[in-house]
Amino acid sequence: MKSEHLLDARTGVDAHFPRNAEGHLLIGGVSAVHLALQFGTPLIAYDEGLIRDTIRAFHRVFQEERVPYQISYASKAFCTMAICQLVHEEGLGIDVVSGGELYTALAAGVPASKLHLHGNNKTPEELEYAIESGIGAVIVDNFDEIDLLAELTAKAGRPVDVLVRVAPGVEAHTHDYISTGQQDSKFGFDLASHQVQEAFARLKGVETVRVIGIHAHIGSQIFDVNGFQLLAERMAAVYEQGLRDFELPFSVLNLGGGFGIQYTDEEAPPVADLLRGVIRAAKAAFAARGMAVPTLWIEPGRSIVGPAGVTLYRVGTRKIIPGVRNYVAIDGGMTDNPRLALYGAKYHATLANRLPDVPHRPWSVAGKCCESGDMLIWDLPLADPEPGDLLAVFATGAYTYAMASHYNRIPKPAVVFCRDGEAKLVVRRETWADVARLDEPLREPGP
Ligand SMILES: Cc1ncc(COP(=O)(O)O)c(C=O)c1O
Numbered sequence: 001m002k003s004e005h006l007l008d009a010r011t012g013v014d015a016h017f018p019r020n021a022e023g024h025l026l027i028g029g030v031s032a033v034h035l036a037l038q039f040g041t042p043l044i045a046y047d048e049g050l051i052r053d054t055i056r057a058f059h060r061v062f063q064e065e066r067v068p069y070q071i072s073y074a075s076k077a078f079c080t081m082a083i084c085q086l087v088h089e090e091g092l093g094i095d096v097v098s099g100g101e102l103y104t105a106l107a108a109g110v111p112a113s114k115l116h117l118h119g120n121n122k123t124p125e126e127l128e129y130a131i132e133s134g135i136g137a138v139i140v141d142n143f144d145e146i147d148l149l150a151e152l153t154a155k156a157g158r159p160v161d162v163l164v165r166v167a168p169g170v171e172a173h174t175h176d177y178i179s180t181g182q183q184d185s186k187f188g189f190d191l192a193s194h195q196v197q198e199a200f201a202r203l204k205g206v207e208t209v210r211v212i213g214i215h216a217h218i219g220s221q222i223f224d225v226n227g228f229q230l231l232a233e234r235m236a237a238v239y240e241q242g243l244r245d246f247e248l249p250f251s252v253l254n255l256g257g258g259f260g261i262q263y264t265d266e267e268a269p270p271v272a273d274l275l276r277g278v279i280r281a282a283k284a285a286f287a288a289r290g291m292a293v294p295t296l297w298i299e300p301g302r303s304i305v306g307p308a309g310v311t312l313y314r315v316g317t318r319k320i321i322p323g324v325r326n327y328v329a330i331d332g333g334m335t336d337n338p339r340l341a342l343y344g345a346k347y348h349a350t351l352a353n354r355l356p357d358v359p360h361r362p363w364s365v366a367g368k369c370c371e372s373g374d375m376l377i378w379d380l381p382l383a384d385p386e387p388g389d390l391l392a393v394f395a396t397g398a399y400t401y402a403m404a405s406h407y408n409r410i411p412k413p414a415v416v417f418c419r420d421g422e423a424k425l426v427v428r429r430e431t432w433a434d435v436a437r438l439d440e441p442l443r444e445p446g447p
């Protein structure tokens with residue numbers, strides 16, 4: 001069994017999240033013990049510097065590769081006003097997939113021109129909201145949406161830029177539920193049956209729509225550049241067709257997001273290396289057609305916020321079943337992180353309030369919901385936890401708070417950004433009253 005320390009080194013956790021002299025884990029230079037005292041638990045604490053460093057590394061790779069580019073943060077990974085402001089400050093656009101995400105980014109003060117609307121079933125209200133706001137681009141997903149866009153842009157008297165979402169028939173090697181590029185997918189126009197060309201033809205006839213390019217996203221948590229290489233080749237062919245045969249005013253190739261991160265013991269290449277591989281694949285695919293690579297867009301979500309997030313939980317109870325398993329229960333669970341329950345996701349964790357000491361035995365981390373599947377980690381090598389200890393679960397910055405629920409009427413956690421030893425609350429903790437705030441009683445509660 002791997003020891004906790006070896007895994008720390010393997011995941012890079014010890015480099016990003018060191019300990020102070022008292023053995024407390026530091027997040028952005030702030031002690032986890034202080035964070036838990038000040039803000040309570042469960043708490044999602046982000047190392048803000050790590051998010052900014054990651055974004056800057058992405059910019060550097062594009063600049064070194066000398067291609068025109070745009071990075072659009074996939075806000076579904078974690079969408080709050082603070083993160084929208086942060087990524088905007090760092091020069092990113094933002095992808096939104098719902099009226100709620102669009103509202104959040106606009107409320108954060110991000111110009112609509114920097115936002116891009118995705119979705120396989122955008123409602124008329126969402127499209128109207130996007131058009132009226134002056135959205136930067138809509139990623140058109142299907143024929144019904146083309147009709148709706150034509151109608152709504154004409155009604156609003158406002159034209160809109162669009163990218164055509166292509167279902168390229170490229171399988172990503174990842175969990176079935178987060179794989180999106182295969183032919184049998186609910187997203188995009190099917191390439192194999194020429195729906196993409198049909199979409200080009202129809203869009204050409206819509207005066208209030210300007211088709212600036214094409215888009216594809218093959219899936220999430222991908223480590224291998226091969227899928228992107230195949231994607232780049234297919235998309236270069238489609239791009240050339242749109243430009244030459246349909247004379248569309250193309251300038252953008254969007255290859256989606258999906259760059260994988262290290263959770264536990266995966267062989268994850270540094271994300272900058274994967275990005276470089278993707279850019280080079282696009283350059284090669286266009287060079288093979290005698291064309292310069294157009295403005296290359298990517299839409300990373302997980303790789304920007306995932307590694308920077310640490311969830312802090314308070315240890316509550318334990319149950320040791322001799323010869324079977326040791327359970328340790330924390331004050332959160334599938335309500336703040338449903339990823340094990342949904343995808344069998346794996347996480348690394350450690351005690352954050354003291355240096356891990358011997359013995360290291362496997363402990364399975366259980367949530368507090370009335371649900372046997374409410375587990376966060378199975379059989380984690382861990383120093384024996386005591387009630388009151390703090391457990392830090394790493395790489396929980398993406399698709400955790402964003403996917404949190406109120407199951408069992410458990411309030412959602414607070415979120416803080418930590419940087420240079422200072423913590424800033426960016427999402428308040430919900431109260432029990434917040435959880436019931438939309439309820440309408442059947443009658444006035446009486447004695
Ligand atoms: C269209 C699209 N773009 C971008 C992303 C972001 O993916 P990731 O968070 O893996 O980078 C997703 C999610 O998989 C997506 O569906």
Ligand SMILES: N[C@@H](CCCC[NH3+])C(=O)O
Binds near residue numbers: 221339343398399
């Ligand atoms: N929610 C998924 C990623 C979905 C990506 C959305 N297209 C996860 O946690 O891994």
